Amino acid sequence: MPKLKTHKGASKRFKKTGTGLVVRNRAFGRHILTSKPHKRKKKLHQSVVADKADQKVLKRMLPY
Template sequence: MPKMKSNSGAKKRFKVTGSGKIKRKKAYKRHILTKKSPKRKNNLGKDALVHKADESSVKDLLPYGGK
């Protein structure tokens, strides 16, 4: 059986933690930063976890990292 292909976009956007949860980056920190408060920008820089309802969809895109 040939190897399964991971989704290239998902490979770049998600990382799997040791416990099997999926980490993601937050949106809205690329531009128009002058009107955002320092506290908000700091929190946007931190990683977040993919919601449990969306986890299975992301794991399907990462056959070797997500299972």
């Protein structure tokens, strides 16, 4: 069986947790931050588990 290739775009955006779930970063935290409250900006720094519907595809993209 050949080696599985990692999807490079996905590897830069997602990472696997110890339990095998895929984690992503939140959107809307790069620019136009002056109009957003401090609380919201703090929340945007936290990573979050990717949606359950996307887990299967993301795990296939990140085999290792």
